[in-house]
Amino acid sequence: MFGWLGRSAARGILTTRYPDAPPTPSEAPVSAHAPEPRPAVPISPNAVAGCPVRAIAPDGVDQGRCIRCARCLAQGFEFSGPVALATAKRPDRPEGPGAILGGAAPLARLGRSIHVFLVDVGSCNACNLEVLSIAHPQYDASRLGIFFTNSPRHADVLLVVGVPTEAMVEPLRRAYDAIPAPKAVVATGACAIRGGVFEGTPGLRSGVDEIVPVDLYVPGCPPPPVAVLDALLRLIGRERTEAPT
Amino acid sequence: MTRAGWEVEAGDDGPVEDGKRALAYRADDGALALYNDYDRGRSILRTPKIPGTWSVRTAPAPGAHPLAAAAEVAGYGTFTFPYGPISAGVPEAGKFEVRTYGERVLGLVPVGGFKTRSVATSVLGLPVADAGLRVERMAGNLSASHVSAFLAAAESAEGRPVPTAELYVRALAQELQRLYNHVRQIARVAEAAAQNVGLAQVHALGEEILRLQGSVFGHRWMFGALLPGGPARRVDAADRDRLEHALGGIGAEFDVLWSLLLESRTFVDRLQSTAPLSKESAIASGAVGPTLRASGVGWDDRLRAPTPPYTDLFVSLPNETAGDALARILVRGAEIQASLVILEQLFDRWPTEESITEPAESPVGPGRGIARVEAPNGDLVYDVTVADGRVRRLQFRSPSAANWPAFAASMQDAVFTDFHFAFESFGLVFAETDG
Numbered sequence A: 001m002f003g004w005l006g007r008s009a010a011r012g013i014l015t016t017r018y019p020d021a022p023p024t025p026s027e028a029p030v031s032a033h034a035p036e037p038r039p040a041v042p043i044s045p046n047a048v049a050g051c052p053v054r055a056i057a058p059d060g061v062d063q064g065r066c067i068r069c070a071r072c073l074a075q076g077f078e079f080s081g082p083v084a085l086a087t088a089k090r091p092d093r094p095e096g097p098g099a100i101l102g103g104a105a106p107l108a109r110l111g112r113s114i115h116v117f118l119v120d121v122g123s124c125n126a127c128n129l130e131v132l133s134i135a136h137p138q139y140d141a142s143r144l145g146i147f148f149t150n151s152p153r154h155a156d157v158l159l160v161v162g163v164p165t166e167a168m169v170e171p172l173r174r175a176y177d178a179i180p181a182p183k184a185v186v187a188t189g190a191c192a193i194r195g196g197v198f199e200g201t202p203g204l205r206s207g208v209d210e211i212v213p214v215d216l217y218v219p220g221c222p223p224p225p226v227a228v229l230d231a232l233l234r235l236i237g238r239e240r241t242e243a244p245t
Numbered sequence B: 001m002t003r004a005g006w007e008v009e010a011g012d013d014g015p016v017e018d019g020k021r022a023l024a025y026r027a028d029d030g031a032l033a034l035y036n037d038y039d040r041g042r043s044i045l046r047t048p049k050i051p052g053t054w055s056v057r058t059a060p061a062p063g064a065h066p067l068a069a070a071a072e073v074a075g076y077g078t079f080t081f082p083y084g085p086i087s088a089g090v091p092e093a094g095k096f097e098v099r100t101y102g103e104r105v106l107g108l109v110p111v112g113g114f115k116t117r118s119v120a121t122s123v124l125g126l127p128v129a130d131a132g133l134r135v136e137r138m139a140g141n142l143s144a145s146h147v148s149a150f151l152a153a154a155e156s157a158e159g160r161p162v163p164t165a166e167l168y169v170r171a172l173a174q175e176l177q178r179l180y181n182h183v184r185q186i187a188r189v190a191e192a193a194a195q196n197v198g199l200a201q202v203h204a205l206g207e208e209i210l211r212l213q214g215s216v217f218g219h220r221w222m223f224g225a226l227l228p229g230g231p232a233r234r235v236d237a238a239d240r241d242r243l244e245h246a247l248g249g250i251g252a253e254f255d256v257l258w259s260l261l262l263e264s265r266t267f268v269d270r271l272q273s274t275a276p277l278s279k280e281s282a283i284a285s286g287a288v289g290p291t292l293r294a295s296g297v298g299w300d301d302r303l304r305a306p307t308p309p310y311t312d313l314f315v316s317l318p319n320e321t322a323g324d325a326l327a328r329i330l331v332r333g334a335e336i337q338a339s340l341v342i343l344e345q346l347f348d349r350w351p352t353e354e355s356i357t358e359p360a361e362s363p364v365g366p367g368r369g370i371a372r373v374e375a376p377n378g379d380l381v382y383d384v385t386v387a388d389g390r391v392r393r394l395q396f397r398s399p400s401a402a403n404w405p406a407f408a409a410s411m412q413d414a415v416f417t418d419f420h421f422a423f424e425s426f427g428l429v430f431a432e433t434d435g
Ligand code: SF4
Pocket: A035, A050, A051, A052, A053, A054, A055, A056, A061, A065, A066, A067, A068, A069, A070, A071, A072, A073, A077
């Protein structure tokens, strides 16, 4: 026992200062950012054709589709903008490329502390693990009043990862119904937003919002833990307000 | 086709080789079966075309198959308890049918198919690089193994030469991911054993590895990093220095946590003789990876079917014989230490040619290739046919698919409270099983 305590003391404080400070580069690697055309570089037909998930159109990038493959870097794009955070709008193209970057209004509709029920409806497992890592010492979500629960009856938030398969449509509906109101649904990751790299595969739904109403979308494949934290903090009105850098 | 010390006999399904059958039936016909003959150090790959779901319908019992037995147990007061597809403590969508009359588990049938994204069929017709983006998402926490096996098979199909440095990058990614998975598995088992303090610190180590991967490859799960035409980011000398330094710290920290965990009586006692798998039953059920090595069979593809750069490394890999949850965790702990040695050797021998030649634009030639990789949870096999640079056929056998029957066998006669220790000690992933 003393061994463990000594170990904790020796390691010191690991926990991020987010949301009081912006995420550091180690908390938000390249893929945590949203790809955008470099300033004054028009979107080229090669960039449009080269995107494997058709996220690039001549007039902007659909961040909800983007899987962060970095292929467009060779076509005049860069990943240097702010960290891509949650949005209340499905980040499809009509809103324009900047619409998701810290732009959503806080929902502030749940109490000061929330219990999150994680549901996988067809993920690759990376989204699940990123979501669960907000409980680990580097993020320590409990200090912010965010907890996981194993029962939908005790949950305020339904956090969904993965592209919905037919087999998970009913279980997802039942989980949603089992959560008492007021409740919020967070679609986490490109798969949950609109199918991600699997969009269009027969037998898969294009996004969780085809099944249950979604309050927040978290882009990324997978979104980093700070983006997951941001989404949950928005639900309790504690998100970082100034645009993260 | 013969590949470095192991025989691949491809073709339609033949007669069942008694007790040697590792079966993974899948809903689509992407089924592969691998017959491992450990006495002769030989593997035979078959591609049976048997429809059905992989999990519920497993091997039609040569002898008493554990799953067949589970389905048959009946009697006063026995009932089947469905657990899932959204189940507490299992962070993935999957189901278990538990046959029980209360506390004791008479039989357990894992049921998959809730996460089927049809990766193997959805890549047909795609260029190899685009298909790779889906293959690495077969299982995000095993992406480096899946994509390395897929690329090796596709490259061998086309006869495409691969720069040595690229093979080193793949091995680097695989070993980093092995560290992550083993660390996480140990943390999950500690979690089940209510080792709260240790748990947080082991999880913290896992996050450090993800951050390291993110800083070197630009992506915390290394997606896109191993593909032809992937990100411009390459592993240069400065990256390797940074990696060596960081891994030194991670290794030292792990050693301390590992000895503290093993000193904890609650942790060790809880795992000892939990969910045991005998050597015979490990072989008969077709177990692979740390599960097989914990039951006394020393098969590791890095030693027994090595491909470069593993052919040039000195690899000493641990085995255990007890076959229980503790043995499976001991194997993982020792493999973390072994992987750190392998990583050191990779950095020492890193090929000097820093320039990586871009893959040729025009396809080299059509063909079929088979590749085998030791993923963190076991032996992974890809069988890929490529023509005109596009994937024409893809089949694979994931380590999880091979290990489900072993998990079911180990749970027979267990009590339900053993479930989480057992499950976490096997490292099973529904995503790669469903495909
Ligand atoms: S990173 Fe990949 S998926 Fe995202 S916009 Fe660029 S090319 Fe498309």
